[in-house]
Amino acid sequence: MSSSLPGPVALALGCIVAAFVVSFACVRAAIAYAHRKGMLDAPGQRRSHSLPTPRGGGIGIVIGVLVGMPAALLLLPGSPGVGVVGAFAVGVIAIAAIGWLDDHGSLPIKPRLAIQLAATLLFCVTVASQTASLWWAAPLVLAGVWCINLHNFMDGIDGIAALQAIFFGAATGVLAVSAGAFGIGIAAVCLDLTALAFWYFNRSPARIFMGDVGSATVGFIVFALTAMLWAWRTDLLWPELILSSAFVIDATLTLLVRMLRGARWYTPHREHLYQWLVRRGNAHTRVAAGYLVWNLVICVPGAWIALRHPAVAPACCGAAYLLGAAVWRTGKRSCLRRRERHVSA
Structure with missing residues (x-):
């Protein structure tokens, strides 16, 4: 008697493997393409690297995501629905396209923001239509546009944005599957594996940077997964x-x-x-690892408590953010004191 994997498991593995392989291949191709097109980030006062480095490698994450995530979201149990998946795919393509153009030559902020708003609005209205009120679309749009841009802001040293995407994808995958949203969970793992494929080339010293095509799109994907889980079960937001x-x-x-x-x-x-930590002499790898330690030591236990005990989930989330703000302030003050000692010496 021949044995075979159950359909959903085989499909899930197919989506994950395809996303990883496609992402890896596309990032390798993007390195050669960026050199050929002169898409290089030169060192400068507002940059944290010391050698000209190609950008735009996030296109690998985008293509890998488009290969794996829509199939997982549509075909696996716990699907958010055709409308949400369609709006998600359109949003990914639109935000990646404007980011790809910006990586080729700097674009004004207004057209970039307009595309981000339009793509996020389409997705948020579609998600909100599955809830009790369409008015939820308004705060969702604000959160979505901020998530897109904050990931762009945080993509400034080798490996940090990729490691965050790897962590978020893996943790969200476990969270979603444990909550019964198998399709959303496998989609999150697709993000995890595409980011891992990119990280291989982006770890310090980076052979390629993510670029706006990657960082902005990853921000949208992170927001979209969070919104889909919130629509699936509201307490999963925390x-x-x-x-x-x-x-x-x-x-x-x-x-x-x-x-x-x-x-x-x-x-x-x-x-x-x-960036302050790097400016004070810490290696990119060490700084990125510090953020990963926060994720593993604080975020994983905090998210587990919030998942298992919904009644205390808001308080747990608030405590994590207050602790994080205290760590942020302490780190900033320490960096400033070190600068003052260096200047006075």
């Missing part, structure tokens, strides 16, 4: 927010501080905590 806390805290607090100081907050800078 563990998902905990899993994203490292990037949300650093990007949000940095933006708020710059706005309060009257700085041109929308211009490139090196004021995030991870």
